[in-house]
Amino acid sequence: MNKIPLHFGNQVSGDSFSVLWKLEDVSGKFDFENKNLCFIFSHLSVKYKFEISFENIWKIELYLPRGQATNFLLIQLLGAPRIYVKDVSDVGRYEWVREVDFTPSRCIGQSYALCLELPKKRRLQKLHLDFFHYQENKNQFRLIEGSPYSFSSVLVPIVNPPTGFDLPYKILFKINSLIQHGCVPGPAIVDDFYRLVDPKKIKFENMIESALDKLFHLKDCCYEPVKWLMEEYKRYAASTRFQKTPAISLDDGLVYIHRVQITPSKVYFGGPEVSLSNRVLRRYPEDIDNFLRVSFVDEDLDKIHSITLAPRSSSANEDKRTRVYDRILSTLRNGIVIGDKKFEFLAFSSSQVRENSVWMFASRPGLTAADIREWMGDFRDIRNVAKYGARLGQSFGSSRETVSVGIDEIKVIPDVEIKKGQVTYCFSDGIGKISEELARKVATKLPCSSVPSAFQIRHGGYKGVVALDPTSSVKLSLRKSMCKYKSDNTKLDVLAWSKFQPCFLNRQIIILLSNLGVKDRAFLKRQREAIDQLNAILIDPLGAQEALEMMFAGEISKVLKEMLICGYKPDAEPFLSMMLQTFRASKLMDMRLRTRIFVPxxxxxxxxxxxxxxxxxxxxxxxxxxxxxxxxxxxxxxxxxxxxxxxxxxxxxxxxxxxxxxxxxxxxxxxxxxxxxxxxxxxxxxxxxxxxxxxxxxxxxxxxxxxxxxxxxxxxAPTKQADHDVTIEEVEEYFTDYMVNDNLGIIDNAHVVFADSEPRKAMSPKCMELAKLHSIAVDFPKTGIVAEIPDYLHVKEYPDFMEKPNKKSYISKSVIGKLFREVKDIALPTSPAESFTLDLAKQHYDPEMEVDGFEDYLSDAFKYKSDYDYKLRNMMEYYGIQTEAEILSGNVLKMSKHFDRKRDVDAIKYAVKSLRMEARNWFNEGSDADNITDNAKAKASAWYHVTYHHTYWGRRYAEETQGMDRAHFLSFPWCIYDKLLQIKKDKKSKSGFWFCVIFLIFAFLVPIVLWLSLSGFFGGLILVFYRYL
Known part of the structure; x- marks a missing residue:
């Protein structure tokens, strides 16, 4: 496609496209081999390039309007294109360097589609093969002149209500989220829309958030949100049932947090999301909406690589940076404005800095971000910027608050050290002791079923582990190596504790063990045994129970194990079957992608x-x-x-x-x-x-x-010490510089490649050098010392098990390659769990689960199931999780690119656990939760009936599913699994009792009848009579 017009903007109706910015002479190409769409053009005498990965394209429509001079190719985007500018500053060479949105009013960032004008004779090939959402139509199509709609001119799109409207922060946040995720076009957010979501101007004020939440989950973009809201409010007015809140009631220790993702061209609002609390959030519970988690990601929501911030031609010693670097640093320094809140940089935890994420806080009268940092502790003695930033983040680690331990209840004990030449080794680095009495109190608070032997803790400025000491009378014995800064905080916060945790091999460990002489057959044997065990769980109850006990911890695992113990078959009960199938698929996928093999x-x-x-x-x-x-x-x-x-x-x-x-x-x-x-x-x-x-x-x-x-x-390495107190501006710059110098992933991948391809494997000089660089890179967040990778350690070719389709690759002959090829054809990338169809409902309904009087509870049960399913489906759609089994178990196979499978799975587990607890509270309303009465059994039976009986299959309240595609879920009654299993056990017990009675009667009568039959005719009559009976 050469010299064609390209328009950026938004589709505002079925036949209209609102243009925000236009280019005339653009060359474009669909690169089917590398799966991206590329445009090259000149603007103001500067050469630019746009790249859009196929994954970033939601839908393509080719309009072939009759009577119009051109055709229109409309490409709906999930995110902005990657923008490059041609850098010709070096004589005789050029480089494509990443760029931010350079258009007036940041029009690219405010656009969610692009439209190409094509000559009538132009024919596009293969699009229908590579794009599932591709269609052609012959309707009329028109381009209309649009105007920028974003209130902010830097971080776009962010909208603000016009004068006369004072919307609550949460509602304004949701409106922005709707626009940014393409649920409604920005130009459609007009005064009438703001009037319909202003609690002071409408009578449905308690329904606004529910309506906006439903709007977010519609299948298609809503071009007329004003009309849609009016119709939605009419449904609310006509409905006789109480409209629920979309939010889940949270367990103790959990909070809702809003988050923002910033790309080189756009901004995305998300949440509020469930999160485990931390010391700072617990200290300021009334200010929870003034905290914001901000992440910096690339346009396709992948991690930003260092080359995006610093061109290849620059070195670590140069300050040559791209405008993407400037955008990140300016955001940290200038903050983010949302409505009447201005969020400013606060701090980042150790895990956040690796994820390019920070905490921000919206100051209010009486409390600023600086006030919070001052409350956290005294950091003035720390003169290294990297370490200063790390210590600020110590209070932001996700933790559970337990008990207060005063200064007088703590003893500082000496570290165990030894000096070897110029090096001092600390044997006790990071560990202290806890008394048995205090350990019991902490275990009760967590809660733990037994007292753990060790706790990972934060107390004041101390961090580390305290291990149980039965002989100690001192509550806490802490060491100098645990003290990182001064703080008056006396709360003992627990991050983790010792418990049963299964063991898995991974690529790095296998590579090293193989290099040290462990035979390939040992790894292959362990993988085959693990695969056999995973295959067996689908048919063998005992095998399934053992696999769950050894490899799968948590509440859902307990439910499945109890079902198996009660006699349910893995291939017969639909809920149990789908959960086990997903568990198996997840473990097989881990084997393929991470060579993660269970070690009994x-x-x-x-x-x-x-x-x-x-x-x-x-x-x-x-x-x-x-x-x-x-x-x-x-x-x-x-x-x-x-x-x-x-x-x-x-x-x-x-x-x-x-x-x-x-x-x-x-x-x-x-x-x-x-x-x-x-x-x-x-x-x-x-x-x-x-x-x-x-x-x-x-x-x-x-x-x-x-x-x-x-x-x-x-x-x-020795750290750089400043000759002055560290400033927050220096911490912000350090954070951005960390993104430039973060090369841990590059080092890890290079080590895997060279350990596979070099003759001496992990003992090769290249791998040894990478191990040293890795150590430097790991310490960078504390030292600020950069690990520079020389050119000869950059990878040119990858082994097949790394699955780099767009890179040059080879068939690995190492044990990792052998393990990969054994599992790759059976590790399915998507969930194998089949949906619960009407036929399955008819086939698998268990009449034994019916209890006298269950009909009286069907109406309430149906209402509660609808509420539960609605919240569960919303959660699934928000995280982009495809099946009920994945979100319930935490064995997530695939999720939205806004989230990370490793990072966000804990938050998902907390949310699911809270929803299940909320359902149990519904069940226990007005009854004794500990006693299983006949009424409780009848109620539980009703919960089972509305889930499994075919007459309820697919039923739900119409007003909840308007414009939505909703599956039939099975997990609702298993929130009260103990009640259901008791019903099952009672029925088994009764059937067993009558079997014993009948057996005893026959055992008693048969000898008598036989004896009488020998006594002649009378005996014969008795025998005839007995047979008749």
């Missing part, structure tokens, strides 16, 4: 210190709980292999001797290291410590490597 003889364990000084160098104490409480704990003795992810150096893998130490028997589900020797074992494992790191530990003899090599020295 192993655990993932929190590291602790032997406070008794019993263990010698080279020894560990290892006691683990079993998956079943009926089984006693297992104390491991003999050789074990220990590693800590990430691990790149072959010396990161240690073979140690597990010994039985009676004075350490109180330590369960953690690996206890010695405080003796030439060097701490945790430090030998990837330079780790004891402040909460989780270790891979296995006593599987087939996985114990026959040899070891010396561990790498992990000595942090």
């Amino acid at each position: 003889n192993g655990r993932a364990l929190m590291g602790c210190l032997d406070e008794t000084r019993t263990l010698e160098y080279g020894q560990v104490f290892l006691q683990v709980s079993r998956f079943s409480r009926e089984l006693s704990n297992f104390i491991c003795e003999g050789k074990v292999v220990v590693a800590k992810n990430p691990c790149l150096h072959p010396g990161d893998v240690r073979v140690l001797e597990a010994v039985n130490v009676p004075v350490l028997h109180h330590m369960v589900d953690c690996v206890v290291f010695p405080q003796k020797g030439k060097r701490p074992h945790p430090n030998e494992c990837s330079g780790s410590d004891l402040d909460g790191d989780t270790y891979f530990v296995s006593w599987d003899l087939d996985l114990i490597p026959p040899r070891q090599i010396e561990p790498m020295e992990y000595i942090a």
Whole structure:
């Protein structure tokens, strides 16, 4: 396509396109091999390029209007194109450099479609093959002149109501979200729309958020939102049932947080999303809407790579930066305005900086972002900018508040250190002790069914782990290595605790173990055993129960296990079957994408210190709980292999001797290291410590490597110290510079490639150099020292198991390649769980679940199921999760690109758990939750009936599903699984009782009848009579 007009704008009706910006002579190309659409053009004598990945295209329509001179190719976008500018600053060479929206009023950012004018004779090939949502029509189509609609001229599109309207923040946030996600066209948000969502101007004020939420979940863009809202309010007025809020009632410790994603050209509002609280949010609960989580992502919502912020031609020592860098830094410094709130930079946690995310706060009279930082602690002694930023974020780690521990209840104890030459090793780095009395109180608060042996904590300016000490009378014994800054906060916040955690191999560990002599057949055997176990769960009840107990923790796992124990068959009960199918698909997908293989003889364990000084160098104490409480704990003795992810150096893998130490028997589900020797074992494992790191530990003899090599020295580079107090502006600049220098992913990938292709594998010079660079890059958030990757360590060709379709690749001959090819054809990328059809409803309804009087509760049960399904479906659509089984189990196979499967799955689990708790509260209203009465059984029976009976299949309230595509869900009654299983057990018990009665009657009568039959004719008559009966 050459010299064609290109229009940016928005479709505002079925036949109209509102143009915001136009280019005349554009060359365009559909690149089907690399799956992207490219446009090149000149503007004001500067050469530009637009790139749009096919994934970023929602729908393509080719208009072939009769009687018009041109055809129109309308491309509806999910996000903005990647913009490049041709940099010719170097003589004799040029480079395409990333650019931000350069148009007047940022028109590209305000556009959600582009339209190409094509000559009538132009024919486009293959589009219908590559785009599922492609269609042609011969309707009339017109281009109309549009105007920018965004209130902000920098971060677009953000709208504000006109004068005379004072909308609540939450409503204004939802309106912006609707525009930014393409649910309504920006030009359609007019005064009449604002009037219909102003609580002061309409009588349906409690329905506004519900209506906007429903508008977000419509299948298609709503071109007439004013008309739609008026019709929606009419439905509300005519409805006889109480309209529910779309929000879920949250459990304690959870909060709703709004978030914003900023791309080089656009901005997206999201949420409010369920999140585990942190110390700061708990301190200011009334200001929860003044906190905002802000992330910086690329146009297709992938992570922003360093090349986007700094051209390839620049080095780490140059300050050559793109305008995308400037956009991020200016956003941090200037903040974000939403309505009457101005959000300013607050801080970022250690995980946030790796995800390019920060916290912002909207100051109010009496409380500013600076006030919050001052409350958090005294950071003035920290003169390194990177470390200063890290310490600010310490209070933002997701945690649970437990009890207060005063200064007088804490004892500071010395660290265990040893000096070797110029290096000082700290054996106790990050770990202290907790008394048994306090541990019990903390366990009750969490709550835990038993007292954990170790807790990862925050207390004031201290961070790390406290391990149980039965001999201690001091509540908390903390060490200097745990103290990061001064703080008066006395709350003990818990981030994690020791518990049963299954163990999995991954690529890095397999690469190193293979390099150290573990045979390929050992890994292949473990994978085949894991696959056989996953296949068996679909047909074998005992196998399914064991797999769930060993590999799948959580509330839903408990439900499934109880169903199996009660006698439900994995291939017969629809809910159980779909959950097990999804569990299997998720584990198989992990095997394919991450080479994640379950190891039965192993655990993932929190590291602790032997406070008794019993263990010698080279020894560990290892006691683990079993998956079943009926089984006693297992104390491991003999050789074990220990590693800590990430691990790149072959010396990161240690073979140690597990010994039985009676004075350490109180330590369960953690690996206890010695405080003796030439060097701490945790430090030998990837330079780790004891402040909460989780270790891979296995006593599987087939996985114990026959040899070891010396561990790498992990000595942090000296940090840069400022000669003044660190300013918040310096922290903001450091955050942006981190994005420029964040090359951990590049180093990790390069190591995988060279460990696969180099003759000496992970021991090759290239891999050894990458291991050193990785150590520097890991410490960058604390030191600010950049790990520069030389050209010879950049990858040119990838092994097949990395699945880089647009890159040059080869067939890997390593064990990773063998494992990949064994599993790739069975690991389905999408959910295999079939939907619950009408035929299945007729086939699988269980009449044994009917209890006398259940009919009296059907009306309420149907109402509650509709409410539950509505909230669950909204949650699924928001996160882009396809099936009920995925969102319930947390085994998510695919989700919206606005979210990350690894990062956001915990938030999803919290939301689902809260929804299930809300459903249980509905059930328990007006009844005793602990006693299963006949009425409770009848109510539970009704919940089952409205879910499974074919007469209720597909039924829901009409006003809730107008314009929506909603599946029939099965999980609703299993929120009260204990009641359903009790009904099932009672029916089994009754049928068993009558079977015993009949058996005993026959056992008693048969001998008598036989005896009488021998007594002649009278006996014969009796026998005839008996047979007749």
